[in-house]
Amino acid sequence: MAIHPSAQIDASAELAAGVVIGPWCIVGPGVQLGAGVHLVSHVVVQQDTSVGAATVVHPFAVIGGDPQHNGYKGEPVRLEIGSSNVIREHATFNRGTPQGSGVTRVGSNNLFMTGAHIGHDAVVGDHVVMANxxxxxxxxxxxxxxxLGGLCAVHQNGRVGQGAIVGGLAAVTRDVIPYGSVWGNHARLHGLNLVGLKRKGYDKDAIRRLLAAFRDLFEGDGIFADRIDRTAGTYGDLPEIGEIIAFIREDARRPLCLPGE
Structure with a gap:
């Protein structure tokens, strides 16, 4: 363990083996830093936050800050961050609220570029990239x-499904289907995230079937509810389509991002 003399560490903080805390960092009460966590310098981990092993936090990031919610009155709430994340300069992650789940959750192996912000009670999966x-x-x-492209914003209560891509500057006011590709202000659904699918190793035949299912679902004849049922029946063997259908059918707080809207 290496702690710079200028760092301030609360007595209740728990530091695992191999933690490195650089100059002028502040680690507050109720903080847990996993093995090999590196706070580069000038990092604030405010309170009641766990940071998973091998996560690196760069200068001037503030994680575990109070939720930006007028109803918050100092109740005990948390932020939980997984392992092997890279959190770049000036990123801000807020704790949860009593009105929500009480916990903001961030997964593992993510990259959060400069200035990325995660609001209270948000849930972020694994292998996510949030650009500047x-x-x-x-x-x-x-x-x-x-x-998530640079300067984009996802509305409160919004959902972005697995494998989707959101273009830079997009205002995401509607839910984005898994593997979808959206951009614009306000963001519209323009198709599937073909770049992401190819990077994950999908071959041409698999992508061709996914595109056919997408067209039937969003551009086919009949009302949307009927197209959902028809697509589920025709392409039910494709797990990605099953995931998209389940996402659409889930009880949601925001409307769905659709083509042409």
């Missing part, structure tokens, strides 16, 4: 392997 100044409102839910 991407913002999540309170209670947002982000699936695994999502890419």
């Amino acid at each position: 100044n991407a913002t999540l409102g309170g209670h947002a839910r982000i699936g695994d392997r999502v890419f």
Whole structure:
């Protein structure tokens, strides 16, 4: 363990083996830092926050800050961060609220670029990239392997499904289906995240079937409810389509992001 003399560590903080805390960092009460966590310098881990092993936090990031919610009156709430994350400069992660789950949860193996913000009670999966100044409102839910472009913003209670991509500057006021590709202000659904699918090893035949299912679901004949049932029946053997259908059918707080809207 290596702690710079200028760092301030609360007596109740728990530090695992191999933790490195650089100059002028502040580690507050109720903080738990896993093995090999590295706070580079000038990092604030405010309170009641757990940071998983091998996570690196860069200068001037503030994690575990109070939720930005007028109803918060100092109640005990938490932030839980998984392992092997990279959190770059000026990123801000807020704790949960009593009005929500009470916990903001962040997964593992994520990259949060400069100025990324995670609001209270949000849930972020694994292998997520949030580019510079991407913002999540309170209670947002982000699936695994999502890419959020620079300066985009996801509305409070919004959902972005697994494997989706959100373009830079997009205002995401509607839920984004798994593997979807959205951009614009306000963001519209423009198709599937083909780049992400190819990077994950999907072959041409698999992508062709997914595109056919997408067209039937969003561009086919009949009302949307009927197209959902028809697509589920025709392409039910594709797990990705099953995930999209389940996402659409889930009881949601925000409307669905659709093509042309």
